[in-house]
Amino acid sequence: MSGHSKWHNIQAKKGKADAKRGKIFTKIGKEIQVVVASGGPNLDSNAKLRDVVAKAKAANMPNDTITRAIKKAAGEGEKTHYDKIVYEGYGPSGVAVIVETLTDNKNRSAGNVRSAFTKGGGNMGTSGCVSFMFQEKGEIIIEKGDLDEDEVMMMALDAGAEDFNADEEEVFVVTTAPEDFGAVREALENQGLEFLEAAVKMIPDTYTTLNEEDSKKFQKMLDLLDDDDDVQEVYHNAEFPEGWEE
Template identity: 45%
Template sequence: MSGHSKWAGIKHHKMAQDAKRGQKFTKIIREISIAARQGGPLPENNPRLRKAIEQAHEANMPQDNVKKAVLRGTGELPGVTYEDASYEGYGPGGVAVLVEATTDNKNRTTNELRRLFSQYGGNLGESGCVAWMFIQRGYITLDKTKYEEEKIMTLALDLGVEDFKSDDEETYEITTVPEQVDKIVNSLKEQKIDIVQSEVTMLPKTYIKLAGKEAEQMLGLMNALEDHDDVNNVYANFDIPEEIMEKVSA
């Protein structure tokens, strides 16, 4: 899990940089539109839309942009129609890679992602080739320097979480079934516990250790995929030494 935690921290830093250059706005607008189209325009009844709007607020997106994205999703304003797409493949060393995207042209996105996989020593695979290697879970992290482990562990267990880990040097990690994420986050906030990160994600069932050139290629592939305009999330089951991971956040 520590590999996931480290990459999640780097990804969070990259998202802040993306917001500054506008790329994050584009991805959030697409997510809002497709969430509104699939689940309706009311955030209280649409968890996916609620999460996307929260991301918009965190990125300081103007409220007018949010409203227009919702209206485009419901068809009340004209605009490009986006759809969800998922891609599976292998990175260097046989690492399983799962990509979630939003696109208005699946053929274009498929060709571009195939090129990126090939460029970094991997290959795009068939649907179903690696999805079975991941499990969907709610994932919550807390700042380890702020709270005593016994207090957080007791709170977490009382809330019925699936797993609690304190292996990482900087964070406590909580995993739970996806349906319980909002409930657990709200309960922790009521106890004055600050949340570093909360999301519904895909966690690997097993990990593949990488080092040297393969590790650097894998991190290059992750960065390239996440920088692609159509890509929302990338999941992979690599285990890379921390000193190499640090290079990508420098």
Template identity: 45%
Template sequence: MSGHSKWSTIKRKKGALDVKRGRIFTNIIREIITSARMGGKDLSSNPKLRLAVEEAKTNNMPKENIERAIKKGVGELEGETYDEMIYEGYGPAGVALLIETLTDNKNRIVSELRYALSRHGGSLGESGCVMWMFDKKGIIGFDAAGNEEDNIMEIALEAGAEDIKIEDGEILVYSDIKDFEAVKSVFESKGIKEKFSEISYIPQSNVELKGKESERMMKLMDALEEIEGIQNVHANFDMQDTVA
């Protein structure tokens, strides 16, 4: 398996620095509403909702906001309805892009996507044009500074994980989607605290970017991050340059 795209790590580090709490909360609330609408409000039987709630708690979202979003999702309170869509396209140097969205206005988000991509050397593609370049996997991340790699690896193998890697100070445990919850449960039962967990699209191989290509790619990713309704952007690139 190829390594996880560095963008996920970069985005988490940027999130700790950027003052974007309002946008983060909006995206998480949309995820909670949609997950509850599709799978119900019981966290024990709705893993997608459970992940969204965990992310909300990690970002210090007030409990009442979480509860209100769940109630909107299951119809106990009046709320919005969002459509899930994945758009595929290309960035500078042929980087493959999978863009996950939750929106109540498809026409608006497509228009804004096309504009951002064209402005920064990218383009939208047809459905299926790059999806084959990614594998959908569960990822559990641990802080490498506070955990022994051998111990994490032993537990991961015992739990049925597929792979383990160290990237940018994080130990990443990969699993098949069907085993994701079971792997998480094993670590939780042993009292090992995760840094994050997510279902993500992992690139099978990465395009190496440097210099101006890196700059253009980061400007595109920043532009996509600003579009209302975009939840996640998956891309198959690594950068040789250091990103602050």
């Protein structure tokens, strides 16, 4: 079965994420606050909260930190209200970029995102200009290790996954419809599987390979966006050249 993921790109992003673990935890904490505000702090009745907790665990967020974030989000007192705003645009070589933000200041986030696009050799576009090039999918990344490919594939398909990809060297990639993600993830968790990543994300239909010069420009854009506290996720269809190091 075919897959859409480019794991070496994910690895590059993950390596950078590991170096900024505190910032990653802060972003996930903000997500927890938003889903608790909309659906409550009970994991049994709030499926979106379960999904964010799974994402937190995949990012190696400690259980006590997750619990504190949920309690804080459910606590009394004035809370910051965050709006979800999605920006779209182009990077160097026409790379398609989608930026998801959670912000309490729309003008600030718009200005910062626009600046990141410009400094990275791209330009911000209008809503819908690149999203048609992506599909929203649940994606679960599982380290191969000593796992049996056929066994994991059957687990995934029996749980309701759309696709299973074992072509990547180090990982299995399980793809689901967005509405099935939670059920598939929980079924695989109950089978004892652990995840390197587990989230609903925007997956590109095709990829654009960058040359080395444009890779440097685009990496600058990604770094600026990653450093922005308002930015939650960045999706793109760039494929860095073989041997490229950030």
